[in-house]
Amino acid sequence: MDKEVTIYDIAKDLGVSPTTVSRALNNNPAVNVKTKNKIYQAALAMGYQTNVFASNLRSKRTNNIGVIVPRLNSSFQSSVIAGMEKIANVAGFNLIISQSLESKDKEIANALTMFNSRVDGLIVSLASNTESLDHYAPFFKKNIPIIFYDRIGDFEEVFGVTIDNMKAAYEATSHLIRQGCQRIVHVLGSLKVNVYNERLSGYQKAFSDHGLPYEDNLIFHSDLNEEAGYEIVQKIKDIKPKVDGLFVSNDACAASCIKHLKLEGYKIPKDIAVVGFNNDVISRLVEPNITTINYPGYEMGEIAMNNLVNHLNRKSDSVLERKNRITLPSELIIRESSKKN
């Protein structure tokens, strides 16, 4: 094999100092972008490769940050990850990404892989059947910081980034009630997931605050995917007295419900007013446009990663404050699918 290229070779070739080359390759902000790009291109052209193994042994850092999500092919999660990657990349960290596919066992295996890969930090959104954080204990024990987001369980001892799901659901439900709806079906995922549990509380509180009776048979648990729309509508048809409102915990499923409601002859919003969740592209393109909760996935990813990177870059051995909560604003966006008046 060829002799390894060193930073001295690159410096000589470009007529800059070895210090500048070293700083550029470590993504140091002291080097301007133009010089950095010149050095990157020369390093690549000459085949320079950092001795990452030796450097990791010295620094005990890998510059890798692990991310565990329930599913990668979700509009919400891909926005979150895009936001994370942007921040991590600028700060000189790589993202190692895995998905639990909503399985607790796979999440445990993923956590072990991340731990063994010696990630410098971890960002997690929990699988729907994860009921304990025992598999993260080794991270806590070694002071490897973990930030949870969105699906953070109901654990007190975590650094979590979320929206106020209860408030969001309260506003969505209250809006439907103000439009004259009294029989509102709420479609959501497993109550083991904090996100859905809190939304149900918000729905219930809206009913109670408006002096309306809460009925268990109007709560549907679902996978919230495109296919679920058909089944939900079949169930709605059978309910007496008639359903007049529908609050679905994501926009793709809400759009699918609207499609099947229309096929059954329902007028939206006249017969049934509909509210979704997430403010996905789809909510603005189906007819009628869907009233929804704006849920800032990209910003959630940026904020979670920023907090982790800032913590890692503090040179001290400080421990991540595990009871922190960051609550991002969300807002109800009213569109045609729910405007009865």
Next chain:
Amino acid sequence: MDKEVTIYDIAKDLGVSPTTVSRALNNNPAVNVKTKNKIYQAALAMGYQTNVFASNLRSKRTNNIGVIVPRLNSSFQSSVIAGMEKIANVAGFNLIISQSLESKDKEIANALTMFNSRVDGLIVSLASNTESLDHYAPFFKKNIPIIFYDRIGDFEEVFGVTIDNMKAAYEATSHLIRQGCQRIVHVLGSLKVNVYNERLSGYQKAFSDHGLPYEDNLIFHSDLNEEAGYEIVQKIKDIKPKVDGLFVSNDACAASCIKHLKLEGYKIPKDIAVVGFNNDVISRLVEPNITTINYPGYEMGEIAMNNLVNHLNRKSDSVLERKNRITLPSELIIRESSKKN
């Protein structure tokens, strides 16, 4: 700091052999899933951590595979990555993911980071302004395998996984012509991207094979996002003789075009028949449902990763055959948006 936990401690604790523990932690298929899970949980509970630095120094492998994509928050790319992650995870590899944000310069920086992280292999979909593969030369030189997918440029010397974009566009355009369309606008991205270049050839060939004149002013270049729909429709209104067909290179943009065409009073498909691309969820939920090309992102991710992992697991120092092409089947799915007859 505590004494490091070893595989002998785990073996003793569980009453199994150290070999079994070692195999399980290396994800060896000889150990059954139940035992593996038991060992994973014990390893996590006891705080066992592979000495990945020393192990990497010995094996010269990191078990990390790099992935560079143009954008993470795209419905197509998130499906691809979900498919990749599934295969990599089972085979015991981690995914390191970065996005070029459609910038050649960022792609060069990403490539250098991946090279310095000593990824065992790389999977790439190119940024729209990437015009050379020079920044991948160090990988080729060191025999680090690279597989390109979807956006593979027009480089001969790459292992590429794609669909037959020319054929797909030929079928979509021919279908519109058979429905009676003669003035078909084609909306696509930059012709520097092989994907769009090939689709334009398919569109042109369909016109030529049906004895229809090809007109340059019916070709619109666009970012193909939700916002583009409005502008596209404004341009369509001004074209004489009237446009009667529209073939858009992704479904979200096609859905946005349909929305704005309807707002301008056009009937779909009577006035303008529409075909999209990708078979995203959105194509089945807007009205009318959109005729589209089924584009198997998830399978594309699985196949690219399978080929890379199989190559890496061949113990020999074999070089990845760089002229290989894998072409996945795609198909036209005809729905209401284009059925004039």
